[in-house]
Amino acid sequence: MAKTFKLVFEGKLTGTNPLEEVKQNLAAVLKKTPAAMDQLFADVPVVIKTAADDATAAKYEAAFKKAGAVIQLIEMKRRSDIAAGGMILTNVETVPGATIVEHFGLVAGNTIRAKHVGRDIMASLKNLIGGELKGYTELLKESREQAVERMANQARQLGANAIVNVRFSTSSVAQGAAELYAYGTAVRVE
Amino acid sequence: MEQLIIFLILIAVGYTAGTINEKKHYKAIEAREQAFLIMPAVTFWKASMTNAVILKAELVSGNAVIAVDYFKQFLAGLRKIFGGPVRSYESLLDRARREAILRMKEAAGNASIIVNVRIETSTIGQSGRRQNATCVEAIAYGTALTIER
The missing domain is CATH 3.30.110.70 (Hypothetical protein apc22750. Chain B)
Structure with missing residues (x-):
């Protein structure tokens, strides 16, 4: 199963670029106005994206690194x-x-x-043509x-x-x- | 007479839809089984673990409920008079089990092997008049191991 990440920015920089330049870079990456960048660099960590898959997370990580900032990848726990x-x-x-x-x-x-009547009706219909009973599978x-x-x-x-x-x-x-x-x-x- | 016509229509619908359904399902099962050959599922566990470094062990399971079609019910009904193998239900159980195993493998993510696999089957009886009408549930579960390569 693919992992899901929460992307959080805590204001950390890689140290290669000065702060102002990083802000400009990030504004370009996130397609936001430079003014909105102040929010990003405020005292509290900012959630950039709540549910990103492997590929998206990697993309963001690379883009932030290029801009001179570090983004935190927090792995979301699976419901199971x-x-x-x-x-x-x-x-x-x-x-x-x-x-x-x-x-x-x-x-x-x-x-x-216990199964309910709606599913029961569906089930008896399925018993005519055969096949999987998705409702029951989920229920069980x-x-x-x-x-x-x-x-x-x-x-x-x-x-x-x-x-x-x-x-x-x-x-x-x-x-x-x-x-x-x-x-x-x-x-x-x- | 009317009843006979309805019965024949049900048989015909059951036969065509059931056959198409089954063929489609088998095709899907076979394709996915090919894709999952890389992750073996075995019923034992000790022999496979001689000197491997195990990073993670977790219980995984998969289930599937498959219903029988009207035509097959009819065939099985006939079989009950004379006795003998009920071929029409064999594929039903086979599909349910293989589907359950595939779902278990899908739940295992990128584990290397699933050991100590157990498969269980239970019937979910229909309430009311049509006692013959059945669907079976198959559940497959095992321990998924992630091994350092």
Whole structure:
């Protein structure tokens, strides 16, 4: 998955050009009036762009460097990373590249979801022509993420920073509703 | 008589749309599988990790829900009378699993290998009268490793 960056300018210069020249250069690069540059060099850091992909970030970095200024690239966390809250999840017995120092035992999270009528109608239509049911795919994916989040929360309360040997399982509890279950062993790694 | 006509129309629609859909899907799957040959997904993990430096390990998963078309449901219904292999459902499950594996690989970003891959399947039954109508969900998950090259 491609990385996303937040581009922040903190007023740092590379030191090769004098301040006035940098301001002029940047005004040309950002297509702004020289007066607006004072804002850029004010006391607070200025966000140049909120969500830039790899290529855009590299382009800005090069342009700022050429102008004689340094732009900060802050990597934005993916939503799935935030959901797990920095918890390392693996489905093997250890965390490869790290050592387990403490075991906390089993942690689990579940969620039960029912599909709604709209999706059901779409589904029965799709059952005529076949093919993927995007709505269900999304629904189940989101639900599973929630189950993982609950499991991660439980592990966090125990003081763990990783969950190893994670397993998923699905069972239907009632007609039209499914339980999604995630479980694993909470550990602390170094 | 009217019912028979409706039934035949449904069969015809199911057959044409289902076949086109499946062909298109298989074509897409094959193309993406080619592109992802660089990132192998294996079901074991120990043997591959002899002296590699692992930079990052993370759980990745992908899922897909695929519905069966009307024609295939009909074929399967016939099969249930005589028994034997239900060919028409084999491709359904195959598509769901391969799609799930591909999505898992897509979620892994620029990892080098996905180890300890597990694949699970569950059916999502339809509520109400059409008990035969099914869609299957396949989920594939594993640990994506980024290895120093």
